[in-house]
Amino acid sequence: xxxxxxxxxxxxxxxxxxxxxxxxxxxxxxxxxxxxxxxxxxxxxxxxxxxxxxxxxxxxxxxxxxxxxxxxxxxxxxxxxxxxxxxxxxxxxxxxxxxxxxxxxxxxxxxxxxxxxxxxxxxxxxxxxxxxxxxxxxxxxxxxxxxxxxxxxxxxxxxxxxxxxxxxxxxxxxxxxxxxxxxxxxxxxxxxxxxxxxxxxxxxxxxxxxxxxxxxxxxxxxxxxxxxxxxxxxxxxxxxxxxxxxxxxxxxxxxx
Numbered sequence: 001x002x003x004x005x006x007x008x009x010x011x012x013x014x015x016x017x018x019x020x021x022x023x024x025x026x027x028x029x030x031x032x033x034x035x036x037x038x039x040x041x042x043x044x045x046x047x048x049x050x051x052x053x054x055x056x057x058x059x060x061x062x063x064x065x066x067x068x069x070x071x072x073x074x075x076x077x078x079x080x081x082x083x084x085x086x087x088x089x090x091x092x093x094x095x096x097x098x099x100x101x102x103x104x105x106x107x108x109x110x111x112x113x114x115x116x117x118x119x120x121x122x123x124x125x126x127x128x129x130x131x132x133x134x135x136x137x138x139x140x141x142x143x144x145x146x147x148x149x150x151x152x153x154x155x156x157x158x159x160x161x162x163x164x165x166x167x168x169x170x171x172x173x174x175x176x177x178x179x180x181x182x183x184x185x186x187x188x189x190x191x192x193x194x195x196x197x198x199x200x201x202x203x204x205x206x207x208x209x210x211x212x213x214x215x216x217x218x219x220x221x222x223x224x225x226x227x228x229x230x231x232x233x234x235x236x237x238x239x240x241x242x243x244x245x246x247x248x249x250x251x252x253x254x255x256x
Contacts, residue, residue: 005150007204129152179208
């Protein structure tokens with residue numbers, strides 16, 4: 001399995017980092033992608049990548065909730081460090097209007113800038129979209145360049161998935177929410193082709209059942225895969241194989 005969205009550099013793992021990584025490997029996680037957030041966590045993320053070569057792959061990007069008064073400096077940080085190493089993606093980028101719309105204009109500007117950078121450098125994007133569906137599609141239209149990537153933590157409808165596919169070469173990242181009781185995303189997952197799905201945890205957040213309410217970790221991606229298998233009526237091994245192929249193709253793990 002490949003966990004395509006895991007913040008293993010988070011302070012939540014400070015006390016048991018090695019054990020957490022061992023559990024992920026023992027569960028069958030072969031690789032994971034670490035999305036960037038902002039300059040404050042960059043060094044910790046890079047240190048994780050250096051400590052786990054061939055297992056933990058870093059991305060670079062400015063998260064929408066971290067856009068504030070110093071957004072220009074934070075965006076410049078992405079540009080300044082872009083050539084430091086071969087990042088697997090630009091992300092986590094996007095828009096989040098759930099908490100506040102104070103910096104909506106700036107979020108759109110930063111998102112469009114990072115989309116353009118991804119198109120220029122032929123890198124996938126990891127898109128965070130919360131309470132900003134129309135704004136996200138507006139930015140994709142503005143950039144109007146070939147894009148590929150994943151819509152992280154997708155919980156939308158099948159119709160929204162169809163719009164995503166029309167906007168570029170995108171996958172949808174399915175995480176722990178699919179295991180929640182009465183989660184509407186399960187209905188969409190039933191209809192979305194497995195060939196367009198990525199597994200993810202968003203660890204330490206969005207913990208799946210049976211550990212909901214506790215700290216998430218990459219080992220729990222197996223519960224996501226098992227739920228998808230149950231929803232779609234296929235074997236776990238099929239979900240594992242196809243989603244692994246999807247992630248390897250998107251992030252080009254075997255072409256680096």
